[in-house]
Amino acid sequence: MHPMVSSPTLEMVTTKRTVKENILTPRFYTTDFDTAAQMDLSAQEAEFQAMLAEMRADYNRHHFMRDEAFNQSWEQITGEARQAFIDYLERSCVSEFSGFLLFKELSRKLKDRNPVLAEMFHLMARDEARHAGFLNKAMADFGCTMDLGYLTKNRVYTFFPIEWVIYTVYLSEKIGYWRYIIIYRHLEKHPENQFYPLFKYFESWCQDENRHGDIFKALLRSQPKLWQTWQSRLWSRFFLLTVFATHTMTVHERSKFYEILGIEPTNFDEEVIRKTNETAARAFPSVLDTDNPEFFERLHCCSQMNLQMSKIDAGSQPKWVKALQKLPMQLSIVGHLLRIYLLKGVDAEALRGTVR
Template sequence: MSVIAGPVDSAWVKQPKVKDAASPQMLAPRLYRTDIEQLNALDVSAFRAEFTALREDFEADHNRAHFKWDDDARNLDYRPVWENFYEFLHRSAFGEFSGCLLYSDVYRRIDDPDVSAIYKCMARDEGRHASFLNWVMREMGRRFDLAALPQIEKLQFLAPQWIFITTYLSEAIGFYRYQNISDHLRARSEYRFHPLFRYFHEWCKDERRHSRFFALMIRTQPQLYRGAWRAFLTKVFTLAVYVTMYLRDQESSIYGTLGIDWEKYDLKVIDETDVAAAGVWGIRIRTKSRWFAARLRAMRENNRANKRGRARAHGIRKPYEVALRYVRFAGNILQLALLAAQPPDRVTPHPRERWLEVAADPADTAVFALNVPPATLPAIAR
C-alpha cells in the first residue's frame, strides 16, 4: 500500500506532479544502441574457457533470493527525505533499467552462445535492481514508469568498442558507489535510514560481475583499441564519465543524509574505479592529484554560478545571464580539455591469468564520513 494512504498532512500530499519518465528535463536520459553486426563479427573462440567460466558464474544466479522485502520496508513516512531520496532512487533506477534494455536487445541478436547467455543474465540482474528501486518509489507515492523508457525514440548510438568502455565504467563505478555506501553504513548503522541499504552488499556483487564481463570483452579484442588516437579516446570517455558523476552528485543532498561528504566520496570512487580500469587498458589517470580535483571544482563552480544565473535571468538581465551561461559552459569544456591533455601514467595491464579476477574491494570509508544528525523514517500511524 502506498504511504500516502495513511493519515498524513495535506501539505505533503500536494507535491508537484512527477514528470514523465521520458522527459529530457528530468534526467537527460541516455539510452544506447550499438551495431549488432559488428558485435557478431567479434571472435572470442580463442578465449572460450574464460567466457564459459563467466557464463557458469552468471547462470548460478547468486542473488536469485536476495531481493525480498521485510515488513520494516513498508508504510514509512518519507517526508524527512522526500526530495533527495527520490532523486537518488530515480537516477539509480533509470541507470539500471537502461542497462536492462541494452543487454536485452543484445542477447536476443548475438550469435555466440556464451556471450548471449551472459548478456541475458545481466539483463535479468539489471531489471531486478530497477524493479527493486521502483518498489520503493511506489511506496513513496512517486511511481517511476519504467515501461515508458523503451518509448524514448532518440537512442544514442555507440560503436561496440565504446559500448564496452562505457558499460565497463558504468558497472565498475556502480560497484564502488554502492559498496562504499554499504561499507559506510555497516560501520555507522545510525545513518541507514531505509532498509534498501541493507541489500547493497550483495547487490554490489552483481555490478562487479558485470564489470568483469566487459573487462574480458575489452581484453579479448585488442584490435579495437590499438593506437595513440584510440588510447586518447579511451581516456576522454573515462574522464567524461568521472566528470558527469561528480557534477551530478554535487547537486544531491542524499549524501549528507547518509552521513557522507559527497566530494570526498566521489573522489574516492573515481580513484578506485580508475585503479581497476588501469588493469584493463593500461592507462592510469592521475586522479589523486590536487590539479585533477581543482579542474573538477572549477566546473562545479561554473555550474553553481549558472544555476544562480538562471534564477536571475529576468527582464533586461536575461541576455546578460544567457551570455554568461555560454561563457561558463565553454569554461567547462576548457577544464575537460585540460584534464584530457594531462599525460596519463602508463601501467601494465593484467596478464591473461588474472583476467577473471574481480575488482578490488574499496578502502576504508572513514575518509568521507560526516558527523551530522542521522535522519529517521517513522512508520505511518494507522
C-alpha cells in the same frame, strides 16, 4: 532511528515521474549489432565460460526481496531530504533500466549469430531489470514511480559504436560497484544514518555491478584494438574523464542526499574516482593521473559551474537569456576538461603486475 521526527501514517497517492532532462541525465543507447555479433571472443573463451556459469547460477536471485522493514510510512522523511532521495532513486532507476534495454536488445539481435554473447547479455538484462524494478518499488514508497513503459517508447536513443559501449559500460559498472560498496561500508559503521532499508541491499547490488564489469573487461581484452593501439590509449582516458566528470557533477548536485547519510560529498566523490581509476588499470591500456594536483581541482571547478548553471535554469528568465548566461560556464567546463585530458596519463600496461 534516523534523527528525523516521525509523523502519522498517511494515505499516499502514487504519481508518475517524468525524467528531468539535462547534461547529466542517464541516456538510452543503441549500437551496431552486426559488429557486435562478429566479435571474436576466443582470446577470453575460458573467462567467458566461467562467468557464464556464474551468471547462470544467479547467486543474487533471492537477495532482492522486500522484507517487513519496508512496511511502514516514510512521511517522516520530508522537505529537501525527501526530494534529494527521490532524485537519487529516479536517476538510479533510469540508469538501470537503460542498461536493461541495451542488454535485452543485444541479446535478441545476437541470439542466432553469437549464442554465448547473447546469453550473457540476456542474463545481465535480468539483473538490470531486477535492480530497476526494486528501485521503482522504493520510489512508490515515496508516492511516485517511473513509467518504464513510457520511457521505453519515448526516450531518444543515442547511437554508440560497440567499442564505445564496451568502454563506457565497463566503467559504469565498476564505478557503480565502488559507489555502492563505499556507501554500504559507511552505513555498517554508522547504522544511525541508514534511514531506509534499501541500503541494506547494496552489498548484493555491488556484486552484480562488479560481475557485469568483469564481463565487459573480458570483452574489452578479447579485442586487441581496444587495448593494444595508441588510439585505445586515447579513448581509454577520454571515457574515464567523461565518466568521472559526470560523477563529480552529479554527486555535488545530490550533496544533500550524501549529507543525510553522514557522507562528505567531495571526499566520497574523490574516493570513488580513485578506486575506479585503479580498477580500470586492470583493463585499460592507459588511465588518468588522479594524483596530479590539477586533476580534482579542475573537476571541482566544473562542478561549481554546473551548480551555477542549475541555478540559472531554475530562474524565470527567457531561455535565450539563460543560454547566454550559461555559455561562458559551458566553455570554461570544456576548457577544464581539456586541460585534464592533456595531463600525462598513467601507463596501465606497465602497472599491470602491481595493481591489486
